[in-house]
Amino acid sequence: MLESRGEELAVGIDRAAAFLQSASRSAGGISRIFTTGGGAASRGSQSASDRLRIPVQLANPIEKLQVADGGLRPAPVDEVAPLLMLPIGLALRSAA
Helix, strand or coil: HHHHHHHHHHHHHHHHHHHHHHHCCCCCCCCCCEECCCCCHHHHHHHHHHHCCCCEEEECCCCCCCCCCCCCCCCCCHHHHHHHHHHHHHHHHHHH
């Protein structure tokens, strides 16, 4: 089931990329896809990568942020990072 969802994701990305390239002269090709959220680490991501022939990478919004020791307890940082994309983006927006 996850692989079929990855296939659906890849088809959607492929169609969106084709539309963007036809709508804009300056649009380049997609060189990498970042996934985020609860299903980001699933095997569906690998299916999308295989179909599109580009890397699919798990997004880590806290990669360049300093997190205080114990700030994300009890969950390991690597496990919760993909779930934090929206809240961190909103926090950065209001901080700027």
